[in-house]
Amino acid sequence: MSEDWYFCSHRLPIARKALSEGFKVVVVTRISRYRNVIESEGFKVVPINIRRGGVNLFSELNTILTLYLCYKKYNPDIVHHVAIKPVIYGTIVAQFIGSINIVNAMAGLGFVFISRKKRIRLLRLFVHKLFRFLFKNKNTQLILQNKDDLRYFIKNKLVKKSQVLVIRGSGVNTKIFTPGGEPLGIPIVMLASRMLWNKGVGEFVGAARILKQEGIEARFILVGECDSENPESIPGEQLNEWSKVGMIEWWGAKTSMHKILIQAHIICLPSYREGLPKVLLEAASCEKPIIATDVPGCREVVNNGESGFLVPVEDSISLSYAIKKLVIDSKKRKIMGKNGRKIVEKEFSEEIIVFQTFKLYQRVLNPVN
Structure with a gap:
């Protein structure tokens, strides 16, 4: 490989x-x-x-x-x-x-x-x-x-x-990716992937901009590194600029994903197309509600309305609506997270x-x- x-x-x-x-x-x-x-x-x-x-x-x-x-x-x-x-x-x-x-x-x-x-x-x-x-x-x-x-x-x-x-x-190893409960503090909305345009990073930043303008209190976190060998790679300068103006926080590459995912309240992957994204399986195993695009790969993992939300591809507005629903409703986050864990244990272990x-x-x- x-x-x-x-x-x-x-x-x-x-x-x-x-x-x-x-x-x-x-x-x-x-x-x-x-x-x-x-x-x-x-x-x-x-x-x-x-x-x-x-x-x-x-x-x-x-x-x-x-x-x-x-x-x-x-x-x-x-x-x-x-x-x-x-x-x-x-x-x-x-x-x-x-x-x-x-x-x-x-x-x-x-x-x-x-x-x-x-x-x-x-x-x-x-x-x-x-x-x-x-x-x-x-x-x-x-x-x-x-x-x-x-x-x-x-x-x-x-x-x-x-x-x-x-x-x-x-x-996914369900013995490693275990629930850790919700962290205290401002809700964290996280996108963890390679920093590529076709992973929906641009739409994620767009949704963050919309919600910040509405006064929704949340932190928007990007986790992952640039991939210079991929033509869809987002330059580090662009990521640093978004971070500098306070639109998002870019944490860069991380290795211990369980420790990272349990810090989040919501996991997003507004990708244009996937095979079967492991990060969504890991997030669901940690009982995190998921917001992803209604595209191949993502729809395999997320039961819309049960373990998370599926939104149209390349649509920051729809993404912002879904994020807002979960940011303001901790009860729904908890229910969806538990449903996601059950799906992983049954189908994706x-x-x-x-x-x-x-x-x-x-x-x-x-x-x-």
């Missing part, structure tokens, strides 16, 4: 399960600061310089060569690729070598699939053709995180129905997702003819 931090935050439980079942686990990823964490779990780490943003021919060819040498060296029974570049490059290499079972996972449809920019639309046509080619091989499986993405892939004939299934997200993923591994390794 593209980033070591993503492996630690989203894929570690699956790798632990594989190790406990007798598999040797090799993690191929770009290293930032989590190599020691991964190796301490008993996994082998192979560094790879794969960049999510941009296309440099020499760099991309070097990535493919590194994957080829890695797969030849370890001769894996199964490879699990996560995100678009690892899926494409890893599948090309694995199919070239042959006799490798392939599991590909798309954690949502990124900007390549949803951007309205002309050059990205042209790239999307190429990616569509490439996916159709890659999934001609019957030993190649695809995991998607919601039914909307499944319909997209089937409608565009990118994959056969027999090769794709929905596993809803990466799960880490144990459920790990079981479903490992069941796929077993099916791929032991196909029924």
Whole structure:
């Protein structure tokens, strides 16, 4: 996968399960600061310089060569690729070598699939053709995180129905993400994600502006770092400017998300599209009411009116209405939070997702003819 931090935050439980079942686990990823964490779990780490943003021919060819040498060296029974570049490059290499079972996972449809920019639309046509080619091989499986993405892939004939299934997200550890009660003081409304325009950060700031003009007393917090490799990245200068004028507070990147989330009264994610946002699962597990957009991924997590509110996408006014309802009604916040926790325990716990993923591994390794 593209980033070591993503492996630690989203894929570690699956790798632990594989190790406990007798598999040797090799993690191929770009290293930032989590190599020691991964190796301490008993996994082998192979560094790879794969960049999510941009296309440099020499760099991309070097990535493919590194994957080829890695797969030849370890001769894996199964490879699990996560995100678009690892899926494409890893599948090309694995199919070239042959006799490798392939599991590909798309954690949502990124900007390549949803951007309205002309050059990205042209790239999307190429990616569509490439996916159709890659999934001609019957030993190649695809995991998607919601039914909307499944319909997209089937409608565009990118994959056969027999090769794709929905596993809803990466799960959440409900023993770690536990309720902590509401903190005292002014209500805190929090958006925790990468600082990208398509995460709805602009709309969140717009809603904060509206509510401050109305005299609604609340703190609006952004948690997350800029992502310079993503074309939707919001410059740090813009975030600092919003913070300087008192519109929001930007806390930057944080690692212990449970400690952060329990400081909030309300969690927002006005995203344009998601796979299955883990932060919303974590928030619901902490009994926090959620306000999100009525888009793929978010609507999988939030039962509108029960565990939170769903609002139209790219609509600061509707977002401000929903935030206001919860800011002024602590009883509703508490009820919605408890409902959200029940949903997570029933449908999205880490144990459920790990079981479903490992069941796929077993099916791929032991196909029924």
